[in-house]
Amino acid sequence: MTTTAKEAREAFGERLRNLRKDAGLTGRQLSKLAGWPPSKVSKIEYGKQVPTDDDVRVWCTHTDAADQVPDLIANLRNVETAYLEWRRMRLPHRQKQSIAVEAKTTLMRWYEPVVVPGLLQTPPYAEAILRMVLNFYDEPESDIESSLRARLERQQVLYRGNHRFYFIIAEQVLHTLVGTADVMLEQLDRLLTAMSLPRVVLSILPMEADYRTPVNNFIMFDIRMVQVETISAELTITQPSEIALYEKAFHRLKDQAVHGQDARAMITAAMDKLRDC
Known part of the structure; x- marks a missing residue:
């Protein structure tokens, strides 16, 4: 994977991390609400795992950011090719x-x-x-x-x-x-x-x-x-x-x-x- 693709994943993860923090949730709390393994939130936020469209929807549901779903999914699909x-x-x-x-x-x-x-x-x-x-x-x-x-x-x-x-x-x-x-x-x-x-x-x-x-x-x-x-x-x-x-x-x-x-x-x-x- 090129450095630029890695940076794109990290930037996307940072955007999701900010949504979580704005919602007043810890990573462990969000994982529990979403029914995910405890490490999944951390991996996504630091660009070590690329979330699916459904992951983004779930993330936004639990961080009261449903209005950002279209932009986030468009960004997600562009992470590796932007x-x-x-x-x-x-x-x-x-x-x-x-x-x-x-x-x-x-x-x-x-x-x-x-x-x-x-x-x-x-x-x-x-x-x-x-x-x-x-x-x-x-x-x-x-x-x-x-x-x-x-x-x-x-x-x-x-x-x-x-x-x-x-x-x-x-x-x-x-x-x-x-x-x-x-x-x-x-x-x-x-x-x-x-x-x-x-x-x-x-x-x-x-x-x-x-x-x-x-x-x-x-x-x-x-x-x-x-x-x-x-x-x-x-x-x-x-x-x-x-x-x-x-x-x-x-x-x-x-x-x-x-x-x-x-x-x-x-x-x-x-x-x-x-x-x-």
Whole structure:
């Protein structure tokens, strides 16, 4: 078991321990009420044993915390998978997992502050991104071709099925140089084309927008899951209370972003700047 999985179990156990203490119960008292062996509460609280869904329900029943059952069970199911270390996942496999998740999603909402979202990337832009990622993590570039094929295969979801997409990108994305100027010009033109797709909305958060929400890149899959990429790992979030925060953040970003002709004008201005360089 990886260290991060161990930490996730311990954090979950600490949350249950706090519920027990708030209810004024000792571990032995809770075990007796639940009909468990005396050591079970201690093992769960210190991450040495993963409880079942029923264990969580029983725990909440006896600690007067029934309202927390949905969040706790969502968290429980995510304990072993919420934190996925990049070094432990090969890129082609990661891309294929994304295809499966996206295929099941009706509404995908995506915020990116620095680079173009993967579903909207051109092949040269995507290749430049993948080369940078592999280089940063000291991974062999032998994965490039298979990773690129998988990433481009993901984009088919834009044209198939009954999926809807709402992308918000920061204005910085238009100016982050990925590859060469020609690669960027092609990519920005691709954004203009994507804006005409019937099930795609693309908005841009202006650089001068007020700071109204703490935010990093994230992808929302309906209201069942959120993915967040950090430097060292990818987080998969399924707790309803946490998903609600990301939904709140997305709505605030949406209120500040521009779309339609204003967004097109920003993209065109970025293209003109590249041509003048």
